[in-house]
Amino acid sequence: MLYIKCPHCGMRSQNEFSYGGDASVKRPELGKEVSDQDWDNFVYNRKSLRGKHWELWQHVSGCRQWIKVERDTATHEIFKTLKANEEISL
Amino acid sequence: MQKYSVFNLIKNALSNHENWDLAWKDPTPKKEYDVVIIGGGGHGLATAYYLAKEHKITNVAIIEKGWIGGGNVGRNTTIIRSNYMHDDNALFSEFGMDLWRRMSQDLNYNVMFSPRGIINLAHSDAQMNTYARRGNSMRLNGIDAVLLNREEVKEIIPMADFSENVRFPIFGGLMQPSAGTARHDAVAWGYARQADDMGVDIIQNCEVIGFDVSAGKINGVRTSRGDIKAKKIGLCVAGSTNILAEKLNMTLPIETHLLQACVSEPVKPVLDKVVTFGAGHFYISQSDKGEMVMGGDLDGYNSYAQRGNLPTLQHVLTEGIAMMPFLSKLKMLRTWGGIMDMSMDGSPIIDKTHIEGLYLNCGWCYGGFKATPASGWTFAHTIAQDRVHELNSGYSLNRFNTGHLLDEKGLGTKTWIS
Numbered sequence: 001m002l003y004i005k006c007p008h009c010g011m012r013s014q015n016e017f018s019y020g021g022d023a024s025v026k027r028p029e030l031g032k033e034v035s036d037q038d039w040d041n042f043v044y045n046r047k048s049l050r051g052k053h054w055e056l057w058q059h060v061s062g063c064r065q066w067i068k069v070e071r072d073t074a075t076h077e078i079f080k081t082l083k084a085n086e087e088i089s090l
Numbered sequence: 091m092q093k094y095s096v097f098n099l100i101k102n103a104l105s106n107h108e109n110w111d112l113a114w115k116d117p118t119p120k121k122e123y124d125v126v127i128i129g130g131g132g133h134g135l136a137t138a139y140y141l142a143k144e145h146k147i148t149n150v151a152i153i154e155k156g157w158i159g160g161g162n163v164g165r166n167t168t169i170i171r172s173n174y175m176h177d178d179n180a181l182f183s184e185f186g187m188d189l190w191r192r193m194s195q196d197l198n199y200n201v202m203f204s205p206r207g208i209i210n211l212a213h214s215d216a217q218m219n220t221y222a223r224r225g226n227s228m229r230l231n232g233i234d235a236v237l238l239n240r241e242e243v244k245e246i247i248p249m250a251d252f253s254e255n256v257r258f259p260i261f262g263g264l265m266q267p268s269a270g271t272a273r274h275d276a277v278a279w280g281y282a283r284q285a286d287d288m289g290v291d292i293i294q295n296c297e298v299i300g301f302d303v304s305a306g307k308i309n310g311v312r313t314s315r316g317d318i319k320a321k322k323i324g325l326c327v328a329g330s331t332n333i334l335a336e337k338l339n340m341t342l343p344i345e346t347h348l349l350q351a352c353v354s355e356p357v358k359p360v361l362d363k364v365v366t367f368g369a370g371h372f373y374i375s376q377s378d379k380g381e382m383v384m385g386g387d388l389d390g391y392n393s394y395a396q397r398g399n400l401p402t403l404q405h406v407l408t409e410g411i412a413m414m415p416f417l418s419k420l421k422m423l424r425t426w427g428g429i430m431d432m433s434m435d436g437s438p439i440i441d442k443t444h445i446e447g448l449y450l451n452c453g454w455c456y457g458g459f460k461a462t463p464a465s466g467w468t469f470a471h472t473i474a475q476d477r478v479h480e481l482n483s484g485y486s487l488n489r490f491n492t493g494h495l496l497d498e499k500g501l502g503t504k505t506w507i508s
Contacts, residue, residue, distance in 0.1 A: 001400055015401055019391045019506050022345075036491060043503060044343035044434045044490045048332045050394040073346070074394040 002076055007083045008063045020056030022046055023068045023088060050074050054088045091287045094198050113279060114286035119293050122319040123151045125473055126311055128298055128334065129326035130154025132163035132274075132459065133451055135281035136466020137324060137473070138290045144467070145474035148289035151320075153313060155297040155330075159278030162328050165428035166459040167351050167373065167385045169364050171208050171269035172233050175224045176496055178484030179437060180231040185481055186464030187233075187268060193463060199280030202273035202378065208364040209243065209265045211250070211413070213258040217368055221264035228266070236265045247365055250414050258369040258412060271364065271375055277462055300337050301448075308447040324449040324473050329394065329429025331452040338445065342452070343434040343490045345505045348389040349456050350398035350406070352425040354417070356380030365413070372409040374417075381423060384410055388430065388456075390506050398427040430456050432505035435489075437496035440469050440482040449473050450487060455505075
């Protein structure tokens with residue numbers, strides 16, 4: 001069982017959250033010419049490495065806010081959680 | 091190498107089975123090979139076997155970080171099927187079914203292939219329509235498919251919950267009679283033994299540290315047991331694909347996720363089919379030892395842990411008990427996990443890469459075991475001929491760029507919910 005510290009609600013069990021994928025992926029800026037490669041990187045390509053991983057979770061059975069979580073993909077240790085609008089430091 | 095036969099069995103019985111040949115050697119890596127396969131799982135071993143058998147390329151090494159067959163080929167739920175709708179998936183896996191049927195004779199190794207049939211249960215009229223469509227697509231591709239109504243399903247699996255007052259009543263199901271199971275370890279060992287016999291070096295406890303790439307060409311691989319030169323290198327590392335891709339400065343449409351499986355205590359024969367629950371994600375079969383072999387959803391977040399978390403297991407088994415209530419009486423014997431290379435459209439990649447001499451075999455999601463022979467056969471062809479075979483032409487890496495996705499389930503890029 002993972003325990004995730006929601007920045008809005010505090011420490012809660014994994015059962016209250018749903019997963020939203022890699023949080024380091026950024027949508028190409030609107031209004032600019034976007035190359036196919038940039039779109040591929042946004043839509044499909046993922047690093048998905050062993051170790052520290054910034055990811056999105058939604059506190060669906062709680063405050064319903066999206067949050068960012070830094071978790072180790074091998075040990076499941078959670079290092080840090082942020083609100084969705086806070087920038088991650090890679 | 092001694093042939094496995096009843097005569098040799100009797101002969102060796104006389105000497106207390108102490109004089110059998112080793113099934114494969116433990117060689118020291120040479121400085122150079124024609125082909126190096128990274129990953130000594132089912133797909134890697136099968137690739138080496140078909141390189142030697144079909145293409146007469148025997149100066150081949152398989153390098154494996156751990157021991158052969160210790161990854162997903164030893165961790166799956168042994169299901170073999172070809173019940174796909176899209177042509178590329180259907181024809182590829184039906185080609186594989188043919189190799190499965192001949193495998194024990196081909197490898198002189200009993201892989202205990204058991205074509206017992208698979209039933210996908212339907213729990214609504216809409217789902218029956220969907221299954222009718224999938225069944226028709228399968229039959230157009232020459233694959234056997236039978237649409238069963240509620241009574242027919244009840245005849246075959248009476249232990250499922252057919253009571254009226256349930257959340258997901260059984261409306262019927264789609265059966266592929268020729269699908270089944272095989273002994274997973276035997277598949278790895280059978281391929282290893284034959285590949286070794288034809289001259290392939292199986293090098294275990296040998297970790298890849300880096301690659302030697304220059305001017306867009308692969309020249310070799312750096313390992314924990316020294317540098318090995320090769321003009322052709324094939325990656326067959328399933329859940330570890332992204333780790334090696336990073337060493338090659340590649341980013342792939344793959345995420346690594348964890349899938350759990352479990353077995354119950356052994357019980358007397360009760361279930362002679364593979365059955366899947368249609369209102370969630372749960373599948374079950376009974377092993378030859380009597381254990382109920384079960385699996386279901388991914389753990390739901392990127393993971394390299396190779397062991398599972400309890401909430402997912404609880405969720406999966408809740409579905410199992412909803413489908414077959416007698417399961418609640420069984421004790422759990424073992425649970426375990428394997429790391430899956432989840433591709434962004436749910437279909438695999440067997441292709442060349444932008445680096446000359448580097449070949450990629452990944453993205454099997456949780457369907458890797460059944461694909462073992464077809465994957466090895468087509469990957470061997472791709473490496474030996476330096477071009478993809480018709481059978482794996484749909485499994486290209488650039489389909490994510492061109493838009494020719496093979497999204498069998500229509501789920502999109504959220505790999506963790508598939």
